[in-house]
Amino acid sequence: MRDLTKKRIQIYLQPEQLSRLRAIADRRNVSIAELVRQGVDRLLDDLPIEDDPLLDIIGLVDDGPKDLSERHDSYLAEMIVRDNLSAP
Numbered sequence: 001m002r003d004l005t006k007k008r009i010q011i012y013l014q015p016e017q018l019s020r021l022r023a024i025a026d027r028r029n030v031s032i033a034e035l036v037r038q039g040v041d042r043l044l045d046d047l048p049i050e051d052d053p054l055l056d057i058i059g060l061v062d063d064g065p066k067d068l069s070e071r072h073d074s075y076l077a078e079m080i081v082r083d084n085l086s087a088p
Helices: 015-028 032-046 053-057 068-086
Strands: none
Touching: 015 032
């Protein structure tokens, strides 16, 4: 019987990644999907998102460029150039 609480996703892996996952899955007698779920669990366990102080900065700024999330590297580079030009 299928576990309806799981949601299906699609991912793309490098051939070497898939080959290594198959070998591990065979040794552990589990599916590749189970290995991926275990890996996601380990990653999530290592990231205490609720305690991340960076989450406190979300929403602090109400103005600025509307495309900041897409062009942040360009804006950062411009700021560095501007700071270097104004340095003694």
